[in-house]
Amino acid sequence: MTWLVWRQHRNQAYFAAAALAAFAVLLLITGRQLASQYQSARALCAAAHTCGNLANTLTLGSPAMSLVVTAAVVVVPCLLGVFWGGPLVARELETGTSQFAWMQSITRRRWLAVKVGWALLAAAAWAGAISALATWWSSPANALQQQNFQPSQFDIQGIVPVGYAVFAVALGITAGALLRRTLPALAITIGVFAFLRLVIGQDLRSHYLTAVTRTVSFGHLLALPKGSYWLVGQGLVGPGGKIPTTSSPGGGVSFNVSGVHINVANMPSACRVVFFQAPQKVFSCLTGRGYRGIFVSYQPASRYWAFQGIETGIFVALAAALIAVTAIVVLRRDA
Amino acid sequence: MELHDAAVPVIKTRGLAKRYRKVTALTDCTISVPEGRISALIGPNGAGKTTLLRVLAGLARPSRGDVAVLGGTPRQDPAFLAAIGYVAQEVPLYRRLSAGDHIAAGAHLNPRWDAESVRERLTSLDIPLGQTLGTLSGGQRAQVALSLALAKRPRLLLLDEPVAALDPLARRQFLANLADAVAAGGLTVVLSSHLVADIERICDHLILLAASRVQLCGDIETVLAEHRVLVGPRKDTTAIERTHTVVQATHTARQSTLLIRGDGPVADPAWEAADVGLEELVLGYMGQDARPASARLTTVGEDQ
Numbered sequence: 001m002t003w004l005v006w007r008q009h010r011n012q013a014y015f016a017a018a019a020l021a022a023f024a025v026l027l028l029i030t031g032r033q034l035a036s037q038y039q040s041a042r043a044l045c046a047a048a049h050t051c052g053n054l055a056n057t058l059t060l061g062s063p064a065m066s067l068v069v070t071a072a073v074v075v076v077p078c079l080l081g082v083f084w085g086g087p088l089v090a091r092e093l094e095t096g097t098s099q100f101a102w103m104q105s106i107t108r109r110r111w112l113a114v115k116v117g118w119a120l121l122a123a124a125a126w127a128g129a130i131s132a133l134a135t136w137w138s139s140p141a142n143a144l145q146q147q148n149f150q151p152s153q154f155d156i157q158g159i160v161p162v163g164y165a166v167f168a169v170a171l172g173i174t175a176g177a178l179l180r181r182t183l184p185a186l187a188i189t190i191g192v193f194a195f196l197r198l199v200i201g202q203d204l205r206s207h208y209l210t211a212v213t214r215t216v217s218f219g220h221l222l223a224l225p226k227g228s229y230w231l232v233g234q235g236l237v238g239p240g241g242k243i244p245t246t247s248s249p250g251g252g253v254s255f256n257v258s259g260v261h262i263n264v265a266n267m268p269s270a271c272r273v274v275f276f277q278a279p280q281k282v283f284s285c286l287t288g289r290g291y292r293g294i295f296v297s298y299q300p301a302s303r304y305w306a307f308q309g310i311e312t313g314i315f316v317a318l319a320a321a322l323i324a325v326t327a328i329v330v331l332r333r334d335a
Numbered sequence: 336m337e338l339h340d341a342a343v344p345v346i347k348t349r350g351l352a353k354r355y356r357k358v359t360a361l362t363d364c365t366i367s368v369p370e371g372r373i374s375a376l377i378g379p380n381g382a383g384k385t386t387l388l389r390v391l392a393g394l395a396r397p398s399r400g401d402v403a404v405l406g407g408t409p410r411q412d413p414a415f416l417a418a419i420g421y422v423a424q425e426v427p428l429y430r431r432l433s434a435g436d437h438i439a440a441g442a443h444l445n446p447r448w449d450a451e452s453v454r455e456r457l458t459s460l461d462i463p464l465g466q467t468l469g470t471l472s473g474g475q476r477a478q479v480a481l482s483l484a485l486a487k488r489p490r491l492l493l494l495d496e497p498v499a500a501l502d503p504l505a506r507r508q509f510l511a512n513l514a515d516a517v518a519a520g521g522l523t524v525v526l527s528s529h530l531v532a533d534i535e536r537i538c539d540h541l542i543l544l545a546a547s548r549v550q551l552c553g554d555i556e557t558v559l560a561e562h563r564v565l566v567g568p569r570k571d572t573t574a575i576e577r578t579h580t581v582v583q584a585t586h587t588a589r590q591s592t593l594l595i596r597g598d599g600p601v602a603d604p605a606w607e608a609a610d611v612g613l614e615e616l617v618l619g620y621m622g623q624d625a626r627p628a629s630a631r632l633t634t635v636g637e638d639q
Contacts, residue, residue: 007432007436096427097427099421099427103392103420104441105416105417107412108411334389
């Protein structure tokens with residue numbers, strides 16, 4: 001069966017290998033430039049004792065290149081789901097070739113296991129290679145800006161791209177097996193994948209582990225955490241020591257108190273008026289209404305790999321559930 | 336003949352039914368096909384021929400009833416699958432792969448695989464082994480599919496309208512091939528077809544489906560011997576219906592023609608009896624409405 005899988009999909013495999021090679025060459029060349037640029041900047045600032053400010057003064061590489069890398073790693077899992085997952089079962093059901101395969105001396109279970117197994121393995125390997133390249137490529141920026149726990153960087157480094165790719169391919173396979181049509185399966189794959197990635201990335205991820213919160217009273221200095229932590233909340237400690245759950249500065253006016261952004265919209269309306277008329281009196285207004293101080297909530301840098309593991313685990317578990325559905329549908333339904 | 340009669344039927348179904356949501360594709364289907372037969376599955380479009388073949392191949396599950404193929408229920412088991420060959424009507428093969436690729440795939444997927452016979456057959460038919468199947472004609476693809484099914488060396492071969500896409504010469508060659516394979520022993524064939532001439536040439540067994548029901552099942556010789564055509568002046572048929580089953584009655588202004596079933600003599604001298612041909616018989620059964628009891632009545636050659 002492996003022979004047939006390879007014969008059917010070897011052109012896709014060659015194409016994918018060529019695309020990966022091109023991406024690797026691009027990243028190896030630009031990545032080495034980034035590394036040497038960072039090294040020489042470090043050497044210069046060390047001599048001048050200005051390394052503390054390096055993140056603000058140094059621009060690594062070109063923003064366009066960062067965008068290309070980000071886009072590639074974000075889009076690749078979806079492409080794999082569309083081009084490898086979607087047609088895997090759907091195309092065979094659509095053209096009836098599954099009937100040829102199923103009338104050889106091979107059970108449907110084995111047929112499905114071999115096809116799905118190779119597709120998932122190939123997706124994991126491919127996404128793993130892309131992600132390893134992107135992680136290596138980003139290492140100077142990670143060292144400089146310490147932002148690899150931020151959603152835009154977290155999503156394209158480490159092991160999560162592997163989880164996304166495995167899930168996307170499983171989703172494509174399942175949609176194809178259920179709908180028995182390739183094109184609608186592709187549309188469903190894109191839609192569901194994008195939706196779940198957004199929901200999990202934006203709403204779920206920050207709650208994998210309880211965030212660490214630091215608070216200080218007004219007038220004191222809040223010591224911000226070190227390293228590549230992920231800031232998930234900041235603002236005013238409410239009456240009774242209440243920490244609002246959603247306090248990241250959204251739209252509107254915010255002001256900065258010892259590095260903590262406070263959104264004016266989160267203040268009582270009376271203090272908002274005070275803030276705009278006499279900003280220096282805003283703290284006494286807030287204190288008068290029971291506000292105690294300021295806070296930051298964050299996920300410490302040490303949790304980075306735990307979060308990578310949890311997120312990958314979620315997507316792999318979803319993929320496993322989808323494959324189980326596919327197996328039930330393919331094995332139970334009439335051919 | 337001894338071999339055929341002694342053997343357990345290769346196919347035996349009882350009360351088989353298949354329903355798809357709202358459509359009934361097969362009802363109360365009871366058939367039996369002994370080993371070594373080439374059985375013709377005949378019936379109008381939509382009679383349930385494809386459904387029956389798919390159930391026998393294990394590609395569809397019956398809604399009700401029992402089915403035994405080669406002594407067991409059609410199932411997902413390599414040994415069972417190795418013994419069954421099936422070619423679907425639309426001849427599904429991988430269009431981007433070549434005949435040679437299919438032959439190689441078959442070698443990987445089957446315990447018995449006669450790659451040499453397929454290559455020889457396709458070469459003799461001038462079908463290129465290296466060209467992708469999408470570039471071949473429908474008839475050539477059908478030849479590839481049929482050759483692949485034979486290369487499996489199955490004990491039961493199920494063919495859904497196998498010759499529909501072939502030109503008359505290719506059809507004749509293919510049927511001769513099939514007859515040779517059966518003559519070599521150990522192979523039973525069920526093939527659906529609309530072409531009575533082809534059926535007369537190679538088939539020795541008949542399953543006639545109409546309106547989702549089995550109208551006839553048995554050896555063609557036996558079935559033909561059980562039927563007669565009566566021609567006589569136009570008159571009431573109640574007398575004859577007491578002793579025989581009237582399958583079809585056609586009346587003109589002065590004359591009646593009856594297709595009857597039953598062995599007993601026809602008492603009324605006004606009727607002139609004649610033997611019936613296969614085509615007449617088939618048309619007679621296709622033309623009548625389905626009768627619930629006929630499946631039981633018309634199954635012959637079966638020890639109940």
